[in-house]
Structure formats: C-alpha cells, structure tokens
Amino acid sequence: MQMINVVQQDAVKTWFYTEDGDKRGYIQPHALKELWFHTGTACNLSCDFCLEGSGPADKRIELIKLDEVKPFMDEAITLGVEQFSFTGGEPFIARQMVKVLEYAANLRPCLVLTNATEPLQQRTKQLQVLQHCKHPVSFRVSLDHPNAAEHDAGRGEGTFLQALQGMRLLQAQGFHLSVARQMQPDEDSLSVEAQYREVFRQHGLDEDLHMVAFPDFLTPGASADVPDVSENCMTTYQTADSRRQFMCSFSKMIVKKRGRLAVYSCTLVDDDEDYDQGTSLSAALKDRVSMKHHRCFSCFSYGSSCSEL
Numbered sequence: 001m002q003m004i005n006v007v008q009q010d011a012v013k014t015w016f017y018t019e020d021g022d023k024r025g026y027i028q029p030h031a032l033k034e035l036w037f038h039t040g041t042a043c044n045l046s047c048d049f050c051l052e053g054s055g056p057a058d059k060r061i062e063l064i065k066l067d068e069v070k071p072f073m074d075e076a077i078t079l080g081v082e083q084f085s086f087t088g089g090e091p092f093i094a095r096q097m098v099k100v101l102e103y104a105a106n107l108r109p110c111l112v113l114t115n116a117t118e119p120l121q122q123r124t125k126q127l128q129v130l131q132h133c134k135h136p137v138s139f140r141v142s143l144d145h146p147n148a149a150e151h152d153a154g155r156g157e158g159t160f161l162q163a164l165q166g167m168r169l170l171q172a173q174g175f176h177l178s179v180a181r182q183m184q185p186d187e188d189s190l191s192v193e194a195q196y197r198e199v200f201r202q203h204g205l206d207e208d209l210h211m212v213a214f215p216d217f218l219t220p221g222a223s224a225d226v227p228d229v230s231e232n233c234m235t236t237y238q239t240a241d242s243r244r245q246f247m248c249s250f251s252k253m254i255v256k257k258r259g260r261l262a263v264y265s266c267t268l269v270d271d272d273e274d275y276d277q278g279t280s281l282s283a284a285l286k287d288r289v290s291m292k293h294h295r296c297f298s299c300f301s302y303g304s305s306c307s308e309l
C-alpha cells in the first residue's frame, strides 16, 4: 500500500514538476469549442512516421461505434461545442463512420481527417447522405509533400495520385477540402506552398485550398530530446491571449481503449495515460492540462495545432 502511495506521489510530482524541479507550464481550458473523436488506429496504410503508430492490424486505439459516441456529442452540445472533428488511423475503416458523421453533422459542422485513398473512395456513394445534413462536413486530406516521390516514399507507391483522386471525388461532391502537409524545420514555406498550389492546379483542384503544416511529432511512446516547458516559459514567452490558442484550451478528444471511451486533453497526447481525464467532458474542462508531453513543446515552439477553428 505504501509502495502504491509512493508511486502515486511520484506520478503527481512528475505531472506538476520537471526533473529539474521547475513548475511545469500548464493550460487552463476556457471552453469546449471543438470535440475530436479518435476513430481508431486501424489504417489501410502503414507509414513508419505516423504519430499514431497506425497500421492495418493496429488496435492500440479501438474503432468507434455510433451508440458509444452519441453521449459525448450530446454532452458537448450542452457545453456549447462549435464543431466535431475526427481523426484516425483512417476514419473510413470504421464500419459505422458514415452513420457517426450523419448524426454529428445534424448537430454541428464536422471535419474529418483522411488519407483519401481506398477506404474513403469505396464509400463515395455513401457520403452523399452527408450533403443533406443540417451542417457541412469538411475533409482534410494528408498530402505530406508536393511531389509523388517523397509522399510515396512514406505512404506507399501510388498513394500520392490516389489521394489527389480522392480529393477530386470529394470536391466533385461539393465537400470543402483542406490539406495536411509535413513541415521541415528549415523550409521556405512560401515556396513549398507554391509547389502545392501548382499540384492542385494540375489535378483540377481549387488552388486556394487551406493547408495545415505539421512538424515531426514522432511515433507513440517515443521520447524526444526537447526542453521542458516550464510555467516561467509560458508566462514569459506566451500571453493570456496566446495561451487561449493552444488546442487543450478549447478542445478535447474522445479515445477508446480496452473497450472504454475516455476524454483526453487534446489530439496529440493519446499515448500517455496521465492525459486520460475520465468520462465526463464537463468535469475534464475544470482541470488544468500540464505540458508534460514532449509534443507540448511543438505547441509552445511552433504553435502546432490540429484545429482549423
């Protein structure tokens, strides 16, 4: 018993303090504007850089079903949520994904992150039902690089053209699109984005598509050699306004592990059980989120965010 207490005390200390004894930076949530759902880590692709460690047989995070997610959506509505967003894995591996989206899009606008390859393309007809919902469904497609060779080296031969084909199918159905791309630390962002716009033009897509750039977040459970974010860092280099822009200030994510759905602090920390905040959104909103995870440094340093709000 005493042993358990020591372990628990150590966990609490690690949550609040860095190894050097500094108080960790934290975010006090101010609202629930966006509620994310992790649809599961199953994916048709197996990219070795995937921050979720997703792949065809992966069950680290389990596939969601409509009946399980409804209560969270309904609670989120009472808390004033503005959008439901979905990430995987590949969301269209989940058998009930279209039903889930139909329910969600009759409550609020939705955003789905997808690789736009086979699982989505096989269900193009089913997606038509989403055009009759009260609110729009938007899709953010992963296109890691603006050229096929580099994209395919990470995702598999032919996936660059497949993703562009999926984007054309979605655009033809009238869905709003954006793109998730990878970001290199030393890149010339304007030049990279110009290359993407040329690709969009060549492939019959709207050249003004919004792009969201992400650094390398490493795979689940990896440790990274990045500085701790202390309370002093968060007050010296951030303001009250900028702290409100951190995802964990205005969003949560629902994650299903071992048959249980739980509220996590954001979309980037589902590999650390310290970020499991229980099963009530309203209770989770009251707790400070400690910046203990190595990915918190990306939020602090690059302003990384999965949100388009």
Ligand code: SF4
Binding pocket: 027, 246, 247, 248, 249, 265, 266, 267, 268, 269, 289, 290, 291, 292, 293, 295, 296, 297, 299, 300
């Ligand atoms: S990864 Fe970013 S959004 Fe998530 S808890 Fe850390 S600081 Fe907040």
